[in-house]
Amino acid sequence: MENRSFSRMGRTVGAIGLGAWQLGADWGEVSEADAHATLQAAVDAGVTFIDTADAYGDGRSEQIIGSFIKDKPQITVATKMGRRVAQVPGNYTLDNFRAWTDRSRANLGVEMLDLVQLHCPPTPVFSNQATYDALDTLVQEKRIRAYGVSVERVDEALAAMARPGLASVQIIFNAFRLKPLEQVLPTARQAGIGIIARVPLASGLLSGRYDEHTTFAADDHRNFNRHGESFDVGETFSGVDFQVGLEAVRRLRPLVPDGATMAQFALRWILDQPGVTVTIPGARNPEQARANAAAADLAPLSEETLAEVRNVYDELIRPQVHNRW
Numbered sequence: 001m002e003n004r005s006f007s008r009m010g011r012t013v014g015a016i017g018l019g020a021w022q023l024g025a026d027w028g029e030v031s032e033a034d035a036h037a038t039l040q041a042a043v044d045a046g047v048t049f050i051d052t053a054d055a056y057g058d059g060r061s062e063q064i065i066g067s068f069i070k071d072k073p074q075i076t077v078a079t080k081m082g083r084r085v086a087q088v089p090g091n092y093t094l095d096n097f098r099a100w101t102d103r104s105r106a107n108l109g110v111e112m113l114d115l116v117q118l119h120c121p122p123t124p125v126f127s128n129q130a131t132y133d134a135l136d137t138l139v140q141e142k143r144i145r146a147y148g149v150s151v152e153r154v155d156e157a158l159a160a161m162a163r164p165g166l167a168s169v170q171i172i173f174n175a176f177r178l179k180p181l182e183q184v185l186p187t188a189r190q191a192g193i194g195i196i197a198r199v200p201l202a203s204g205l206l207s208g209r210y211d212e213h214t215t216f217a218a219d220d221h222r223n224f225n226r227h228g229e230s231f232d233v234g235e236t237f238s239g240v241d242f243q244v245g246l247e248a249v250r251r252l253r254p255l256v257p258d259g260a261t262m263a264q265f266a267l268r269w270i271l272d273q274p275g276v277t278v279t280i281p282g283a284r285n286p287e288q289a290r291a292n293a294a295a296a297d298l299a300p301l302s303e304e305t306l307a308e309v310r311n312v313y314d315e316l317i318r319p320q321v322h323n324r325w
Helices: 032-044 056-068 094-108 123-127 129-140 154-161 184-191 242-255 262-271 286-297 303-321
Strands: 003-006 011-014 049-051 076-081 113-119 144-150 168-172 194-198
Touching: 032 056, 032 286, 056 094, 076 094, 076 168, 094 113, 094 129, 113 129, 113 168, 123 154, 129 144, 144 154, 144 194, 154 168, 154 184, 168 184, 184 194, 242 262, 242 303, 262 286
Parallel strands: 049 076, 076 113, 113 144, 144 168, 168 194
Antiparallel strands: 003 011
C-alpha cells in the first residue's frame, strides 16, 4: 500500500482507507462479527486509516472500531462530530465540542482522538473564528491531536482552509464530482492540508454492480434519501440521478484495465489526482475491503483515460452536480 503524508498531523497513512459509516447504520444491517472481519481484512491489506463519526449508528460504528483497535497503534482513526444535534450554528460551541469529543473518546476507548472533523455543519460555522478557537482549545487540552472539516460545498472547504490550524478537509470527490479539482485540491497541496476523498464510489454507482432492476433495503440511504429526504442529497449517489449514473458507468466501463474491477478503476482515478491524501471507500465484508485496497496496486491511468473520464463527466454529470456543491 502506498503511503501518503498528512503534513499537518505529522503522520502518513495508506492511500486507501476505510469509511465506516456502513458499520454503524444506514446501509442495511452489518453484524458486529462481520464488521470486525471487514476491519481485519482491510488492515491486513494495508489500510491504516479508518474514518467514522459519532452519528453513525449513534456511536455504534465508533464502538466497534474502538474494540478493534485496542492493540493496533498503527491505525489512525478519524471521527466526526456535530450531526447529533439540531443543525444550527449556535450548537457549535466549545462546551458542546468537549462533550462530543469526550463521548467519542469513550466510544473509541482512547485518551486522545487522532483527528476530529466537523461533520458538515451549517455553512456559517466555517467562517466563524470562534469555531477554530474552540477546536484549538481541544488540541491544547489534549482531547484531540488534530482537527479538520467534512464539507458539502467547495466554498466551505476554501473558507476552512484559510485557518492555520486546519489539518484536513473531507470532501465528496470521485469521477462524478470533479469540481474539487479546480480550487480545493490545488489549495490543499500548497498549504499542506490533507484531502480525504469521501463517497469515492458514488454510493456504489461507480462499482458497476447496479442496474435498472437494483433495489435497496428500507434502511439503506440509497432508498430513503435518494431525493434528499433525510440529509443532503449529494451524499447519496453523489447527487447524480440513478439512471444517468448507470449510463455514465456504461460509458466508463471500457476504460477499466484488464484484470481490474470497475470499483478499482474508480478508486485508482482518485489516487491519480494530485492533492489527494487518502480515499475512504466503505466495505460491508472482507472481500470488498480487500478488493478496495488492491486498487492501490493498479498502474496510474493514462492521460487518454483521464481525458475520457472528464468527457463523460462533462456530457452527462456536469449539468446535474457541478454548480450545486
